[in-house]
Amino acid sequence: MTDATPRRRLRCAIYTRKSSEEGLDMEFNSLDAQRESCEAYVSSQRAEGWACMRERYDDGGFSGGTLDRPGLKTLIEDIEAGLVDVIVVYKIDRLSRSLMDFAKLVEVFDRHGVTFVSVTQAFNTTTSMGRLTLNILLSFAQFEREVTGERIRDKFAASRAKGMWMGGFVPMGYDLVARKLIINDAEAATVRGIFERFVELGSATTLTRELVANGTLNKRGRPIDKGFLYKLFRNRLYLGEAVHKGTSYPGEHRAIIDQPLWDQVHAILQESPRQRAANTRAQTPALLKGLMFTATGVAMTPTATKKGSRHYRYYTSMDAIRNRAGEGTDGFVRLNAGMVENAVVQHIRTLLRTPEVAARAVEAARRNDPDTEEQDVITALSGFDGLWESLFPAEQARIARLLIARVTVSSDGMAVDLRTEGLGSVIREMVTPKQEMAA
Numbered sequence: 001m002t003d004a005t006p007r008r009r010l011r012c013a014i015y016t017r018k019s020s021e022e023g024l025d026m027e028f029n030s031l032d033a034q035r036e037s038c039e040a041y042v043s044s045q046r047a048e049g050w051a052c053m054r055e056r057y058d059d060g061g062f063s064g065g066t067l068d069r070p071g072l073k074t075l076i077e078d079i080e081a082g083l084v085d086v087i088v089v090y091k092i093d094r095l096s097r098s099l100m101d102f103a104k105l106v107e108v109f110d111r112h113g114v115t116f117v118s119v120t121q122a123f124n125t126t127t128s129m130g131r132l133t134l135n136i137l138l139s140f141a142q143f144e145r146e147v148t149g150e151r152i153r154d155k156f157a158a159s160r161a162k163g164m165w166m167g168g169f170v171p172m173g174y175d176l177v178a179r180k181l182i183i184n185d186a187e188a189a190t191v192r193g194i195f196e197r198f199v200e201l202g203s204a205t206t207l208t209r210e211l212v213a214n215g216t217l218n219k220r221g222r223p224i225d226k227g228f229l230y231k232l233f234r235n236r237l238y239l240g241e242a243v244h245k246g247t248s249y250p251g252e253h254r255a256i257i258d259q260p261l262w263d264q265v266h267a268i269l270q271e272s273p274r275q276r277a278a279n280t281r282a283q284t285p286a287l288l289k290g291l292m293f294t295a296t297g298v299a300m301t302p303t304a305t306k307k308g309s310r311h312y313r314y315y316t317s318m319d320a321i322r323n324r325a326g327e328g329t330d331g332f333v334r335l336n337a338g339m340v341e342n343a344v345v346q347h348i349r350t351l352l353r354t355p356e357v358a359a360r361a362v363e364a365a366r367r368n369d370p371d372t373e374e375q376d377v378i379t380a381l382s383g384f385d386g387l388w389e390s391l392f393p394a395e396q397a398r399i400a401r402l403l404i405a406r407v408t409v410s411s412d413g414m415a416v417d418l419r420t421e422g423l424g425s426v427i428r429e430m431v432t433p434k435q436e437m438a439a
Helices: 030-044 070-080 099-111 128-159 185-201 206-214 226-234 259-269 273-283 337-352 353-367 374-382 386-391 393-405 419-431
Strands: 010-018 050-052 057-060 088-089 114-119 174-177 180-183 241-244 247-248 292-294 300-307 310-317 334-336 404-410 413-418
Touching: 010 030, 010 070, 010 310, 030 057, 030 088, 050 374, 057 070, 070 099, 174 292, 180 292, 185 206, 185 226, 185 259, 206 226, 226 259, 292 300, 310 337, 334 337, 337 353, 337 386, 337 404, 353 374, 393 404, 393 419
Parallel strands: 010 050, 010 057, 010 088, 088 114, 292 404
Antiparallel strands: 174 180, 241 247, 300 310, 310 334, 404 413
């Protein structure tokens, strides 16, 4: 008597992967070869009920060191939906080269009763021996991947030590010919001129404005900004050196800048312009720092100039500082700091006298202290002028930040947005004066 019970049909999903995109445009590529071998293996198991699924799970140009692959993600989704019984691959490392990642995948397979098969490495993941074999093969796959990475890194370091160019964006002043850096005479003259002009001016900001005004462009055809200049000044490649992980080696290419000019530039850079700027800011009160913007949303930052013994303060658009816009193209590129600050303070005084702001001030004060009397708030607001004049610049700046949310300047004038929550803090201090505020 024969067993007439039909075998259960096993749905086989074939997964293929290739790390690089090289050759994928060929009529018969590596993914096709993997799939053909897997289909042949599934056909040999037809008597066991195996059948290929129509869906293709291919990842061309994706590394096996990560699970972030579209084909693999689709495969996992179909597994979790119960659409797959067997996963067939050409080799284990096509699915993953990471032992940790593969352990996660096997956990998913086991949870959904899916079998994993490698065409060229026969084993069964449902047995303990099969799991041991799998882990051994994966360990060697991961070892091979790590050794390959170390070999590439060692070769890169050795090539840099010989002064060879190892790729990347070709810097201004050079062209890449036969994998070697060759001096571009026109660009090299520009680079050399930038170094020399910086020594004369001693200011990256002034130099940047000059370069923008002259229409000087970087190698990508964009206007030069301060960030580009600082990268240029710190690139030892212009000394004819190749740098790898902070160590310099004699390069195969010719230098554009000589050592004396390099030393002059870096002597200026070591003078710490940030510290000088900090000292200037400490001596010059900036009431609206971080609060002023143009109508287009560009921040206006405090700046200062000196003519003879006199200092002049301004609020300057960041577009102008970064040379995104030339000076004179916008009426609000630079504004006199004193005039703007006086106008803002006067505007605040006017707003504090309006019934609407008074009502908001009462409401804000009562959120902090429910027992606050309305008349106390109104009296405090009327005494704002005297309080303001008695404060030191640092205290005025603090009060300004409590009261002002934003100052916007445009061709229509100036708009001051008050901070409702700040009103409560200021009123509380005015109603109950603090000793240190009166000092």
